[in-house]
Amino acid sequence: MTLLPAPSPPSLPPDLRGRFENVEWTPLAVERLAREMPKAETHLHLDGALSPELVQRLAREQGHEPLAGLPLAEIRRRVVVDAPRESLAAVLAVFGAVLPLLRDPAALGTVAYELVAAASRQGTRHVEVRFAPALQAAPGFDQEAVLDAALEGLAAGRAAFGVGTSVIVCLIRPPSLVDLDTNRRMVELAIAGRACGVVGIDLAGDEAAAPLAAYAELFRRAREGGLALSAHAGEAPGSGDLETALALGVDRLGHATLLGKRPELLAEVVRRRIPIEVNLTSNLRTGAAPSLAAHPVRSWFDAGVPIALSTDDPGLFAIDLPGEYLLLHRELGFTPAELATVALQGFDALFLPPAEKARLRAGAERDLGRLLDELAAR
Numbered sequence: 615m616t617l618l619p620a621p622s623p624p625s626l627p628p629d630l631r632g633r634f635e636n637v638e639w640t641p642l643a644v645e646r647l648a649r650e651m652p653k654a655e656t657h658l659h660l661d662g663a664l665s666p667e668l669v670q671r672l673a674r675e676q677g678h679e680p681l682a683g684l685p686l687a688e689i690r691r692r693v694v695v696d697a698p699r700e701s702l703a704a705v706l707a708v709f710g711a712v713l714p715l716l717r718d719p720a721a722l723g724t725v726a727y728e729l730v731a732a733a734s735r736q737g738t739r740h741v742e743v744r745f746a747p748a749l750q751a752a753p754g755f756d757q758e759a760v761l762d763a764a765l766e767g768l769a770a771g772r773a774a775f776g777v778g779t780s781v782i783v784c785l786i787r788p789p790s791l792v793d794l795d796t797n798r799r800m801v802e803l804a805i806a807g808r809a810c811g812v813v814g815i816d817l818a819g820d821e822a823a824a825p826l827a828a829y830a831e832l833f834r835r836a837r838e839g840g841l842a843l844s845a846h847a848g849e850a851p852g853s854g855d856l857e858t859a860l861a862l863g864v865d866r867l868g869h870a871t872l873l874g875k876r877p878e879l880l881a882e883v884v885r886r887r888i889p890i891e892v893n894l895t896s897n898l899r900t901g902a903a904p905s906l907a908a909h910p911v912r913s914w915f916d917a918g919v920p921i922a923l924s925t926d927d928p929g930l931f932a933i934d935l936p937g938e939y940l941l942l943h944r945e946l947g948f949t950p951a952e953l954a955t956v957a958l959q960g961f962d963a964l965f966l967p968p969a970e971k972a973r974l975r976a977g978a979e980r981d982l983g984r985l986l987d988e989l990a991a992r
């Protein structure tokens with residue numbers, strides 16, 4: 615079926631487009647572009663952002679056995695997913711090793727701070743960080759304190775590195791892991807947290823184990839409360855979550871790889887210009903995409919779907935955002951100008967007021983122009 619005519623996607627301003635032709639695009643020049651061009655990241659889990667080194671440091675500080683006594687190579691074996699696993703659930707199981715380390719305000723603040731430090735090294739100008747306060751809560755450390763600790767770490771990172779931050783609260787499925795009442799409390803916490811940088815909610819966890827439809831009431835409440843909506847949907851087969859997400863009017867879709875098999879839903883996504891949070895390496899490792907060559911991102915981009923390229927879990931997968939851009943280039947044929955277009959689409963996709971996004975995008979375009987001039991002069 616042919617796609618409905620789409621409004622033109624956000625593209626490069628003409629003066630920038632011309633400057634791409636002045637650069638000799640050697641592999642090294644493309645690498646510099648991927649690393650240094652201004653980027654925004656929209657889909658990044660706090661609890662998936664710990665490097666093995668940070669896991670080791672926190673485990674030692676907390677005397678957390680067995681991790682505290684293990685050599686780094688063994689920690690890496692336990693907390694890094696560096697090859698495809700049999701399912702999304704198999705990848706999610708790895709979080710179990712890391713979560714106990716985060717039930718502590720200082721540790722949570724450290725992880726949040728380090729995440730912003732890493733973002734600044736990757737040319738990221740604004741990062742939306744997501745997590746589920748219910749998963750870090752512990753006796754004496756309730757959901758609200760969890761959110762406060764993370765916000766404090768992010769604020770310290772923001773002050774030190776000049777990277778903007780905001781928070782997306784993840785509701786968690788299935789109910790055997792986090793029940794509906796606890797998820798409901800997270801929605802209220804997120805609404806109350808709007809003044810402190812909470813911008814949206816998401817639904818994460820095993821899509822095959824509980825449908826998004828079971829959380830529809832909570833999504834409606836979040837919307838009423840002024841929050842933006844995203845959801846992991848169409849990442850694992852058989853859930854019907856893509857239909858539900860579209861019916862709920864989500865502002866962005868997470869993963870959505872199964873849209874590749876659902877042209878009628880893709881047409882709707884194109885028509886409404888719903889950005890898709892694309893996580894290439896994650897999709898390979900969870901089996902959501904059999905190969906990068908088979909990943910639908912190329913066809914989405916060509917059809918006019920805004921792409922919000924992200925890492926999902928940079929620590930868990932041992933990756934970074936520039937590396938994901940290089941995958942677009944090397945494996946999916948995105949030209950340097952297309953990489954920059956995706957980077958700018960990332961700013962447009964942020965859950966921020968339009969004026970704030972316009973300000974970020976204008977700064978990104980200006981600095982991208984400077985980078986292109988530098989690359990052309992070499």
Ligand SMILES: [Zn+2]
Pocket residue numbers: 657659818846868926
């Ligand atoms: Zn995710």
